[in-house]
Amino acid sequence: MSQLRTLSATEVPSERLLLRRALHDADREGFIELYTDPEVQAYLGGPQPRSDVEQRFDAAIASATSRPGNYVIADNTTNRLVGTLMLTRRSTDGPGYVTEDGEELELGYVLRRSAWGAGFALEAATATLRAAADELPDQPVLLVTQTANKRSLKLAARLGFCPIGTFEEFGAEQTLCTAPLAKFKI
Ligand SMILES: CC(C)(COP(=O)(O)OP(=O)(O)OC[C@H]1O[C@@H](n2cnc3c(N)ncnc32)[C@H](O)[C@@H]1OP(=O)(O)O)[C@@H](O)C(=O)NCCC(=O)NCCS
Numbered sequence: 001m002s003q004l005r006t007l008s009a010t011e012v013p014s015e016r017l018l019l020r021r022a023l024h025d026a027d028r029e030g031f032i033e034l035y036t037d038p039e040v041q042a043y044l045g046g047p048q049p050r051s052d053v054e055q056r057f058d059a060a061i062a063s064a065t066s067r068p069g070n071y072v073i074a075d076n077t078t079n080r081l082v083g084t085l086m087l088t089r090r091s092t093d094g095p096g097y098v099t100e101d102g103e104e105l106e107l108g109y110v111l112r113r114s115a116w117g118a119g120f121a122l123e124a125a126t127a128t129l130r131a132a133a134d135e136l137p138d139q140p141v142l143l144v145t146q147t148a149n150k151r152s153l154k155l156a157a158r159l160g161f162c163p164i165g166t167f168e169e170f171g172a173e174q175t176l177c178t179a180p181l182a183k184f185k186i
Contacts, residue, residue: 004089004103005068005136006068006069006087006088006089006105006132006136007068007069007087007128007131007132007135007136008068008135009021009131009135010022012071012127012128012131013076013127014076014123014124014126014127015123016075016076016120016123017073017074017075017076017082017120017123017124017127018074018075018076018079019071019072019073019074019085019124019127019128020071020072020074021066021068021070021071021072022066022072023057023060023061023066023072024072024079025061026079026080026081027057027072027081028057029081030080030081030082030112031053031057031081031084032050032053032054032057033112034081034083034084034110034112035047035048035053035056036048036049036050036053037112037113039113040110040111040112040113042149043145043146043148043149043152043172044110045170067088068088069086069087069088069089070084070086070088071084071085071086071087071124071128072084073085073109073111073120073124081112082111082112082115082120083109083110083111083112083115083120083121083124084109084110085107085108085109085110085121085124085125085128086106086107086108086109087105087106087107087128087129087132087141088105088106088108089103089104089105089106090102090103090104090105090106090142090144091103094169095167095168095169096142096144096167096169096174096176097142098140098142098164098176098178099140104139104140104141104142104178105132105136105139105140105141105142105181106141106142106143106144107125107128107129107141107142107143108143109121109124109125109152109155116151121155122155122158122159125155125159126159126184129141129159129181129184130184130185130186132181132184133181133182133183133184133185134185136181137181138180138181138182139180139181140178140179140180140181141161141178141179141180141181142176142177142178143156143159143161143176143177143178143179144174144175144176144177145174145175145177146172146173146174146175147166147172147173147174147175148172148173153175153177156177159179160179160183161177161178161179162177162178162179163175163176163177164176164177164178
C-alpha cells in the first residue's frame with residue numbers, strides 16, 4: 001500500500017508561496033474564478049456554471065478533512081489564493097499510465113489568469129515534488145495535458161518531465177509526460 005500514498009504534508013512552503021491543504025472561507029472568490037474563467041478552463045473542459053462551483057466550494061469547506069495531495073497555492077504574504085495544485089493518484093478508468101497497475105502519482109496545476117507569467121506554477125510544483133521525493137520511494141510521476149495547451153507543456157518541460165506519447169481523451173489529444181520522482185530530490 002505504501003506505493004499508493006501521496007505527500008502527507010499539510011503545508012509546503014516555498015520562496016513566495018505557501019501550499020496548504022486547508023481551504024479557507026477567504027478562498028471563495030479565487031476558487032470560483034478558477035473554475036468559471038473561460039481562459040483558465042480552456043483546456044480543462046470549459047468553464048463550469050458558477051452555482052455548481054459555489055456548491056462544491058461550500059461542500060469542501062464543510063468537510064473537516066481535505067483530500068491528501070490537494071493543495072491551495074497561496075501567496076505567502078497575503079494568503080490570497082493564487083491557484084491549486086494536485087499530486088494525486090491517476091485513475092485507471094481512462095488511458096495514460098506507464099506501469100502495469102496504473103495509479104501512478106500525477107501532477108496537476110491551475111493558476112488564476114492574473115497569476116500566469118510569474119513562475120508561480122513552476123515554484124509550487126518544484127517545492128511539492130521535492131517534498132514528495134523526500135518522503136516517498138522513487139516512482140514515476142505523470143503529467144497529462146492537452147497537446148494544444150502550450151503553456152502547460154512549457155511548464156512540464158521546465159520541470160524536467162519528458163513527453164512519451166499521446167492519446168485521445170475528453171475529445172482532445174492529450175500528451176503524456178513523465179519524470180522519476182527521485183529527480184526532484186536535493
Ligand atoms: C499551465 C499554467 C499553470 C502555466 O502558468 P505559467 O505562469 O505560464 O507557468 P510558470 O509558473 O512556469 O511561469 C512561467 C512564466 O513566468 C515567467 N516568470 C516570471 N518570473 C519568473 C520566475 N521568478 N521564475 C520562473 N518563471 C518566471 C517565465 O518567463 C514564463 O513566462 P512565459 O511563459 O511568458 O515565457 C497556467 O497557464 C494555467 O493555470 N493554465 C490553466 C490551467 C491548466 O491548463 N492546467 C494544466 C492542467 S495539467
